Amino acid sequence: MKEETLDNINNKDSMNYAGFGERLVAYLIDAAIFTFLAWLIWGKEVVNMDNGFHVQFNNEKLLVPFAYFLLSWIILSSSIGKLILGLKIVDADGKKIDFIAAIVRSLIYFILFIGCWFILGDDQKRALHDRVAKTFVVKGR
16 A cells, blocks of 8 residues: 655645534534533533523633644544544654644644634645644545
């Protein structure tokens, strides 16, 4: 089996990059999962349905989505939402991302969430956290 190299990744024809819509759907699946996990721990402090549906992540509760993404990216090189959609996070060599890339990606992801909009104007559909961590989200890996 041929391994992907940086040269192949930079060739637009060799990689099938995941677009904004697919990544948004994956995030929504992930959000449902980590919100459920936080609800199991804190109950109505996170999800309150007394006066409509209200979700609130603050203080230590923000550790749930942070840990969810960080651990899934380290262990699976994906998240559950991405796995469901057949997406993977890879490095410049097309391989599973390492611990440092997962940490960098997580920090940028949570600090500068607006960086997700970069996907719309990038040929390789990379968000700011992908660029900084030197990662790519690809289909069918």
